[in-house]
Amino acid sequence: MIIAEWKPIPELVRKLSGHRRILLAGCACCVAECAAGGEREVETLAPLLRLALSVEGHPLEIVTRTVERQCEWEFVEELAEIIPKVEAVLSLACGIGVQAVAERFPEITVFPGVNTTSLALREEPGLWTARCQACGDCVLGETFGLCPVARCAKSLQNGPCGGTRKNGKCELDENVDCVWNLIVERAAKRGQLESLLRIREPKNWSNSFHGGPQRMLREDLRP
Amino acid sequence: MAPRTETAGEKTAETFKPEIVVLYCQHCVVQDADLTIAMKATSRFRAKLVMMPCTGKIEPSHLLKILAHGADGIQVLGCPYQQCHRLDGNLRAEKRIEYTRQLLHQIRMGPERLGMERGLDFSGLQLMLLAERRADAVKPLGPNPMKGERE
Numbered sequence: 513m514i515i516a517e518w519k520p521i522p523e524l525v526r527k528l529s530g531h532r533r534i535l536l537a538g539c540a541c542c543v544a545e546c547a548a549g550g551e552r553e554v555e556t557l558a559p560l561l562r563l564a565l566s567v568e569g570h571p572l573e574i575v576t577r578t579v580e581r582q583c584e585w586e587f588v589e590e591l592a593e594i595i596p597k598v599e600a601v602l603s604l605a606c607g608i609g610v611q612a613v614a615e616r617f618p619e620i621t622v623f624p625g626v627n628t629t630s631l632a633l634r635e636e637p638g639l640w641t642a643r644c645q646a647c648g649d650c651v652l653g654e655t656f657g658l659c660p661v662a663r664c665a666k667s668l669q670n671g672p673c674g675g676t677r678k679n680g681k682c683e684l685d686e687n688v689d690c691v692w693n694l695i696v697e698r699a700a701k702r703g704q705l706e707s708l709l710r711i712r713e714p715k716n717w718s719n720s721f722h723g724g725p726q727r728m729l730r731e732d733l734r735p
Numbered sequence: 736m737a738p739r740t741e742t743a744g745e746k747t748a749e750t751f752k753p754e755i756v757v758l759y760c761q762h763c764v765v766q767d768a769d770l771t772i773a774m775k776a777t778s779r780f781r782a783k784l785v786m787m788p789c790t791g792k793i794e795p796s797h798l799l800k801i802l803a804h805g806a807d808g809i810q811v812l813g814c815p816y817q818q819c820h821r822l823d824g825n826l827r828a829e830k831r832i833e834y835t836r837q838l839l840h841q842i843r844m845g846p847e848r849l850g851m852e853r854g855l856d857f858s859g860l861q862l863m864l865l866a867e868r869r870a871d872a873v874k875p876l877g878p879n880p881m882k883g884e885r886e
Contacts, residue, residue, distance in 0.1 A: 521841045556796040559803035564842035566880045 513542040513633075514606045515640050516549060516626035518557065521564055527623050528561065528602065529570045535598040536561070536625070537591060537613065538578030539605035546640055548626050549604030551578040557604070557625065582609025588616045595620055630662070641688075648719025648726070654712070656698040661715075663691035669712045672696070751878055753780045753870040756801050757862060759812035760790045762820050764857045772859035773866060780870035782863065790814075790851075791824020795835045798849060802839075805882045808873035810866055811851040818855065825853070845876040 518524075528534060536558050544550025558574045565572045575598060579587040582605035591613065595601070600621045603610045606628040614622040630642035645662040651669070652659060661667045665684045671692030675683030682688040699705050717723065757773070764770075764786075773782055783806075787793065790813035801809055811832060813825040829851060836846035850872065852865050 521838070525842075552794070552796065556794070556799060559796065559799035560838055560842065562803045563799065563839075563844055563881060567843050 513545050513631070514608075514628060515546040515630055515632040515642075516543050516604075516606050516628045517546075518548060518553075518604075518626055519624065521560065524561060524602070524623075524625060525564045525568060528565060528572060528600070529568065531572060531599045533573040533575065533598050535591070535594050535601045536574050536576045537582065537601055537603045537605070538576070539580075539582040539603075539609050540578050541581045541583070543604055543606055543609075543626060544578075545634065546632070549606075554578050554604060561602075582606075583612050585612070585616065588612050591617070646720065647715070647717070648723075649716045651712075651715070654707075655695050656702070656704075658691050658695045658698065660691055660695070663689075668692065669715060751874060752778075753807040753873045753878075754805070755780055755782045755808045755810055755866045755869050755873070756806045757782055757784045757810045757812065757866050757869075758787055758790070758793060758797075759784065759857070759862065760814055760825070761786050761788060763812055763814050763853075763855050764862065768857065768862070769859035770862070773862035775863075777863075777867075780867060782866035782870075784862065789819065789821040789824035790828035791819070791821050791826075793828050793831060795831050795838070798832070798835045799838070802844070802848065802879060803881055805879055807876075807879045808848045808869045809850075810869035811849075812857065812862070812865060813851060813853055815853045815855060844880075845873075847872040847876060848879075 536554055538544070538551055538554035539549050540551060544553070547553060554576050558576050562572060562574055575594060577591060577594060579590050581587045582603060595617050598620070600623060601613060601617070602623045602625045603613055604625040605613070606626070607624065610622055610624045631644040631646060632640040633643045634640050642662045643659060647661045651661070660669060660671060664671060665682055666673055672690055673692070676690040676693050677683060677686065680690055680693045682690045696705070696708065699708050770784055773784055790811055793811065798809055811828060813828055814820065816825070819825040832849060832851050836849050839848060840846045850869055852868070857865070
């Protein structure tokens, strides 16, 4: 899922100061799963922002609405009735949802309420870890299902780098597993260590952000 | 318009009667507790009692909405450690309260507006005393700005 986290409250307060009535829009998809922008978080952030702005002397009325997905036009349309009644929108969706709302309603300012951080897996309640960077050239079949792009600080294709700690953690963060250590361990368990001796060719990064904005077209699905 | 003076501020502090919402677990109050004692208005604070099935039912959104509606402080009363009737509801409540206190600190509302006490067989009088404890913590912070009383 796409994960995100609330922007710092002082930053949101600065953005919203001067407005009298805004819409706080949640998204019940990925950002709800990562406890950043679902209905529960919307209903938490709304009173918090009202209190924060009241402390600053800028009382604000906040209308709340959570749609199923802010990245689908059909669901974004549900906001059409409320938009004319507010001065701005604070969206708790990922960057895609914020852009969809801003595109559908160009007449109104849409502020992002969260920072979208990565594509992640919920390891356990309250802990999410990045597992994919949408690099556009998936190598998971060769790395025993462990992603060296998203999970290695250096995105090394031929690891480990040599900085792995003795306990198997990354040299840059003691809380993060060295993914190349995990790859080697899994390869050993399967008796396929020798497959890691092959030098992996440079990846095709042009399929990812490095190749500019991406666009996918399927003629068979078009109207 | 008269300028604000220390004297005026002191007067406000003297007349400030904190409104405290007491959220209590149904299992930590004696069944025949005289709750009217705790509900009685005193000269120093006002208390409103709300019974919960378990403090684990409390969400940060509940606590913030109570404050956004103008309460000056919230006192949560839960069961002692390892004595929750819902196994770990009181521990969940503790974590959520701590999270909410951090949010209140971030927005400069004062984390002291929210607190949790533990115990069993609370009487009506004890509820009032615990509400008073929260009122005493809130008093130095002044009224909740949502009331518009700071001007």
